[in-house]
Amino acid sequence: MMDAHAKTMTELAAGLDSGDFTSVELTQSLLDRIATLDKTLNAFITITADEALAAAARADAARAAGNGGVLNGLPIIHKDIFCTRGVKTTCGSRMLDNFISPYDATVVKKLADAGAVVLGKSNMDEFAMGSSNETSYFGPVKNPWDLSRSPGGSSGGSAAAVAARLAPAATGTDTGGSIRQPAALTGTVGIKPTYGRVSRYGMIAFASSLDQAGVITRTAEDAGRMLGVMAGFDERDSTSIDQPVPDYVAGLGESIKGLRVGIVKQHFDEGLDAQCGVTVKEAIAALESLGAKAVEVDLPNLDLSVPTYYVVAPAECSSNLSRFDGVRFGHRAENAEDLLDLYCRSRGEGFGDEVKRRIMTGTYVLSAGYYDAYYLKAQQVRHLIADDFKQAFAAVDVIVGPTAPSPAFRLGDKMDDPITMYLNDIYTIGANLAGLPAMSIPCGFVDGLPVGLHMVGAPFAEETLLRCAHQYQLATDWHTACPGDFL
Amino acid sequence: MSLSKDQVQHIAMLARLKLTDAEYAESVEKLSKIVDFVDQLSQADTAGVIPMAHPLDMAQRLRPDVVVETNERDRFQENAAAVSGGLYLVPKVIE
Numbered sequence: 001m002m003d004a005h006a007k008t009m010t011e012l013a014a015g016l017d018s019g020d021f022t023s024v025e026l027t028q029s030l031l032d033r034i035a036t037l038d039k040t041l042n043a044f045i046t047i048t049a050d051e052a053l054a055a056a057a058r059a060d061a062a063r064a065a066g067n068g069g070v071l072n073g074l075p076i077i078h079k080d081i082f083c084t085r086g087v088k089t090t091c092g093s094r095m096l097d098n099f100i101s102p103y104d105a106t107v108v109k110k111l112a113d114a115g116a117v118v119l120g121k122s123n124m125d126e127f128a129m130g131s132s133n134e135t136s137y138f139g140p141v142k143n144p145w146d147l148s149r150s151p152g153g154s155s156g157g158s159a160a161a162v163a164a165r166l167a168p169a170a171t172g173t174d175t176g177g178s179i180r181q182p183a184a185l186t187g188t189v190g191i192k193p194t195y196g197r198v199s200r201y202g203m204i205a206f207a208s209s210l211d212q213a214g215v216i217t218r219t220a221e222d223a224g225r226m227l228g229v230m231a232g233f234d235e236r237d238s239t240s241i242d243q244p245v246p247d248y249v250a251g252l253g254e255s256i257k258g259l260r261v262g263i264v265k266q267h268f269d270e271g272l273d274a275q276c277g278v279t280v281k282e283a284i285a286a287l288e289s290l291g292a293k294a295v296e297v298d299l300p301n302l303d304l305s306v307p308t309y310y311v312v313a314p315a316e317c318s319s320n321l322s323r324f325d326g327v328r329f330g331h332r333a334e335n336a337e338d339l340l341d342l343y344c345r346s347r348g349e350g351f352g353d354e355v356k357r358r359i360m361t362g363t364y365v366l367s368a369g370y371y372d373a374y375y376l377k378a379q380q381v382r383h384l385i386a387d388d389f390k391q392a393f394a395a396v397d398v399i400v401g402p403t404a405p406s407p408a409f410r411l412g413d414k415m416d417d418p419i420t421m422y423l424n425d426i427y428t429i430g431a432n433l434a435g436l437p438a439m440s441i442p443c444g445f446v447d448g449l450p451v452g453l454h455m456v457g458a459p460f461a462e463e464t465l466l467r468c469a470h471q472y473q474l475a476t477d478w479h480t481a482c483p484g485d486f487l
Numbered sequence: 488m489s490l491s492k493d494q495v496q497h498i499a500m501l502a503r504l505k506l507t508d509a510e511y512a513e514s515v516e517k518l519s520k521i522v523d524f525v526d527q528l529s530q531a532d533t534a535g536v537i538p539m540a541h542p543l544d545m546a547q548r549l550r551p552d553v554v555v556e557t558n559e560r561d562r563f564q565e566n567a568a569a570v571s572g573g574l575y576l577v578p579k580v581i582e
Contacts, residue, residue, distance in 0.1 A: 102562050195542045209541050235550070239543060307525040318502060325503075327575050329566035338578050340503075348505035353513075356504055360495070360514065361521050363502040377528050379538030384531065386539060418517055419524050435542025 004029050006482070009074055009168040009222040016063065016073050023056035023063075023073030027117050030075050034119065034166050037486065041142050043151075043161040045080045046088050047120040055117045062115065071229060072115030077170035079158050080121035081128055082108050082213075083202040091204045092124040092136040092154075095330045095350030105202025106234045107171060107213050114229045119167055122157030126352045127321065128178055128206045130154050131424040132414060135354040140411050143186060144483040145449055149408040152182030152424075158216045159186040164486040169217045169226050173203060175210045176309050177403075177428030180440040183216055184403035184452025187442040187481060189469065190216045191223045194459050195435030196241035198227075199234035207316035208239075210309075210432040218479055220441065220469035224248030227462065243460070251463055252470040257291030259468060262396030264299050267427060273406040275446040280402045283443035283453045283472070287400065290471055297392040297399060301384045302430060306422055308385065309429045311365050311378035317355075318362025324350060357418065386434040393458040398468055402427055403440040403452035427454055437462045441469045442478040450481075489519045489526075 004012065004026050015021055031049050038044050052075070059073035083089050083101035085108075090096045104112070112118070125135040133141040133156030143151040144164040151160040155172030159182035162170050172179040174192035183190025191214045198213040205211060215226040228249065233242040263284065268277050288294055326332040326346025333345035351359070365374035392399060404424060414421045431438035436456050443453035453472075457465045473479050495514050499506050506514060560573055569576035 099566055102559065102566070238548060239541070241543070241545075301531070304528060304531055307527045310521060311525050311528065322503075327567065327577055328563075332568035336578050339580055341505075342578055343503040344500075344505035347503055348507075351504070353510070356506070356510070357514065357517060357521070359502050359504065360498045360518055363498050364490075364494075364518070364522070365525075367498070367501060373529070374525060376538055377531070377533060378525075379540060380533035380536040381528055381531050383536050383539035384533070386542065417520070419520055422524075433542070 005033055005165040007168070008219050009217065009225060010219070012074055012168060023059040023117060024053060026073065027052050027056040027075055027119070030119060030167060037164060037166065040147060041144060041160050041164055042139050043123055043141050043157040043164070043166065044120045045090055045092070045123050045138050045157070048087060048118055051087070052117050052119050059115050059117060069114035071111065071225070073117060074115070075117045075119050075167050076111060077119050077122050077158060077161050077167045078108060079124055079155050079170065079172050081124060081173050081204045082171060083204070084108050084118070084121065087121065089121070089204070090137070091128070092126040092138060093350065093352065093355070094137040095324050097137065097331065099329055103202060106199035106236060107230050108202065110229055110232070122155070122161055122170055124157055125154035126355050127204070127317070128154040128173055128175055129317070129354050129358050131177070131181055131421050132409070132411070133157065134411060134415055135352055137352060143408045144486050145187065146408065148410055149449070150185065150411050152185035152404070152408065154178040155216060156182045159183055159188050159190065162186070162188045162216050162218060163483060165482060169215055169222055171213060172216050173211060173213050174432065175206050175313060176432050177425035179214045179216060180428050180438060180452070180454060181404050181425060183440040184454070185408040185450065187450030187478070188216050188218055189220055189223050189439065189441050189479065190214065191227060191439040191462070191465065192431065192437065193227060193231060193462050194437045196239050197437070197460070197462070198230050199237040199240050201234055201236040205320040207313040208320060209316060210313060212432070220466050220473055221249060221252060223439070224252060224466045246463055248463060248466055252467050254467055255291060256287065256468050256471045259292040259398065260295050260396040261287055261292045262295055262297035262392055262399040264297055264302065264399060264401055266299070266302050267401035271405055271426060272402055273446065276402055276406060276451050279444035279446060279451045280453055284400055286476060287468070287472060290475060295396050297396055299388045299392060299430065301381065301388050304381050305385055305429045305433060306426055308378045308381045308433060309425070310361065310422055311374050312382060312433070314358040314362030315366050315375050316362070318359045318366065321355070321359055326350070382433050385430055389430065389434045389436060397457070397461070397464055399456040401454050403454035407446050407449035407451055431456045435459065437465055439465050439469060441472065442481070444478055489522045490515055
């Protein structure tokens with residue numbers, strides 16, 4: 001089982017198919033690697049070794065019998081926001097530190113049915129509220145490229161684990177950039193599909209009109225494999241879309257000749273680290289050399305996307321998180337004087353600072369006298385932003401630019417000022433507000449730290465994004481770089 | 488500061504959050520910053536723009552009103568701190 005960790009999911013599938021190794025051997029080798037390396041990274045909240053080995057044995061038996069799903073025996077990690085039956089599901093919070101999920105999220109069930117082997121649950125910002133993984137009750141995750149730096153967030157554990165070769169793929173969720181920004185900061189591939197493409201059932205809710213599940217891998221091809229299993233209609237999610245799921249891998253080989261890629265001028269203004277700007281421009285030039293045609297597009301309301309998000313998302317979060325009351329599940333305060341005291345202290349003790357801040361922001365913008373000025377106004381601006389994208393996609397197929405304003409920042413650097421942290425998602429939030437598919441792929445390094453190329457598509461253009469990313473990865477090798485301590 | 492301590496106390500009560508004194512001080516400062524930041528929205532010209540509640544342009548799906556779930560109360564209550572006879576226990580509400 002030498003070097004299994006260095007292989008992509010597609011390569012591992014081929015190895016299993018040709019009998020080079022079994023899923024039990026593969027799973028054990030990655031569990032051993034996790035046991036050694038995760039002490040440093042803190043990418044996991046829960047490691048499910050016994051369950052993983054049992055699932056791997058079932059996968060090997062299915063293979064021997066000539067059965068097994070499309071991901072049979074392949075190891076993955078779930079972000080700890082996805083409910084997994086019989087396993088602790090914390091959402092990175094003290095509030096759910098004692099919560100054993102009584103059911104599986106649809107994403108968890110679909111991947112299990114396809115034969116995937118779950119190695120564990122990854123660390124994350126508390127309730128997915130954060131861009132650095134530092135709001136986790138279980139401590140920050142370290143970036144494998146530089147252990148003094150953040151892997152981004154909120155899917156930081158998933159991104160760090162994939163970057164450090166602890167698993168070939170990990171699920172994530174993205175409300176304002178929580179898959180793409182950590183993918184950029186760790187040199188991995190992250191895709192957030194169109195809103196409604198993947199079921200939200202069993203995915204602990206943050207902001208329901210923005211939340212969407214996706215995946216972090218090392219290649220676009222692996223992302224396509226995973227997404228093909230995860231996507232599809234689910235009657236248990238009221239905003240799930242009833243549309244057939246294409247084969248996301250089949251069309252990857254087609255050329256991107258003639259693909260119209262849109263460049264937004266404001267993406268390259270003073271908010272962007274200059275060296276990152278150079279790196280991203282080189283990536284765009286590489287796409288042009290593959291036959292893509294660069295076209296300038298305008299998103300006039302782009303500057304308002306972060307303030308719009310920080311009204312809409314907290315408003316929805318204040319409503320969603322009202323379910324945590326210390327009564328039915330989750331943390332419960334001791335010796336409550338009365339019912340009000342039970343609610344207030346259970347929530348005061350169970351939630352961390354950033355979560356409380358967002359609940360209070362949301363409560364404020366929805367409260368009497370402020371609703372029109374903040375919430376209604378933000379919903380109107382959201383419409384303007386969505387219209388900007390609609391117009392842009394009349395002229396281009398994909399909008400490309402930087403994923404994050406800088407490479408990975410140091411742990412602790414942005415924790416004092418919420419606004420500085422919020423601005424980390426300036427390039428990614430628009431896709432959530434408009435419900436569009438978007439992804440980040442590694443496109444170079446600045447001072448030894450990875451830089452991400454961001455791509456946004458029209459609704460249901462996941463195939464176009466994946467094809468563009470795959471063609472870029474055939475022509476470049478940034479995605480094969482491995483952090484030195486994790487070879 | 489665009490928010491006063493009284494306002495933050497009112498918001499915390501509406502949100503059912505008990506905060507410590509230190510948390511109140513920090514919340515007044517940081518929530519004020521956030522409110523100032525989102526105040527940028529007031530400059531946007533939104534006359535006649537329909538509020539967008541949702542990214543999907545579709546109507547809510549309906550289904551026949553029939554029972555599809557089985558009763559799994561006991562299993563769900565395993566996550567509760569205090570239950571008795573299938574009920575959730577809370578401090579006494581009515582004397």
